[in-house]
Amino acid sequence: MPDTTPSCFDRPYSAFLFDMDGTILSSLLAAERVWGAWAARQGLDVEAFLPTMHGARGVDTIAKLNLPGVDPVAEAAAITEAEINDVEGVFALPGAAAFLAALPSDRWAIVTSSPLRLAHKRLEAAGLPIPKFIVTAEDVEVGKPNPQCYILGAERLGFSPSECLVFEDVQAGILAGESAGSDVLVITATQHHDLETSHPTLHSYEDVRVRIYEDGKVGLGK
Template structure:
């Protein structure tokens, strides 16, 4: 683990959404907790397993008898769209994102587009020029497909991008895509081990753009 900012520069920044630029933990755990309880799951053990992945992937992996993952994911999605109470930006995120040229960053989220738009609005974060959502990929995180697509949309190579993540599924996706990774720890109740840069939040961070158009992280 390291909290020293990387000295290298990047062509673009790619951000996960939930837990990385906004905190939707309370909302997500209310909705998923009710669903898990209704299916007889151990809610306390289940909740940490569902973060950072597409809802349909989480449900499919459970392999519950008589459960249609597509139908159940739709029910959960509507519940999350209806419940955005307590969805707030990670401290400093709005200002930090504003310091990045709009053509130099993207959101790469496991949330469907309708939920992504709803949560961004609730957190007061302007929708970015580029966004990758659950519908855009055939396989979700930890598969790297999402970050490869995010880099393509911004027009950069993943090897020249810095991925911001908060959970292991996303970290693995960023690694597999060939990107550098920074881990945002603001919502971590139980930290996980990583050799990547760890950042609590964005309050003392800003972005510097070099004359060649490449980005670097800087302390304020």
């Protein structure tokens, strides 16, 4: 039978939920400088480690390593401070600023694994707006791929996650959006290798426009 699942380009949504890093801005160079230096100090294989730290909260990434004598909370806090002090090379993805500016402020939120101060610093560095609604690492007990963050993001906007479209770029976030019950659109602008996914993909916000429906809902147009 043919696939009758509605495309995210063919339906209205109550709101859009955006991951931040790799989805509306690129912080890849800055993040990998800081995390690479930390990993080297811990004696880790830096090249093998770096792909594993994207999309998750720092405290969760460190805790999974089970490093002897390492306090994940303290280490994550120190890394956050280092990242706040290093935003060189952080930039908005092509078309992202105009795309966000076209959305009503009560119809979108950022849902990020970054702490709030770091999120604000990177948005400022990228020239992107601070949204009216934002969910950060401090707002949840369990980070991505747990769906708690996207459920909370939808709640803050006043909607069900099933009414929202999630914009993501890595597997942990995609799984979080799926588990929350949202449709997911995968942004591929910062990916250096193909991410296998059954979800629709978008390389650039320059390839899409915001559609506003008569009832206030938002959608994607080409």
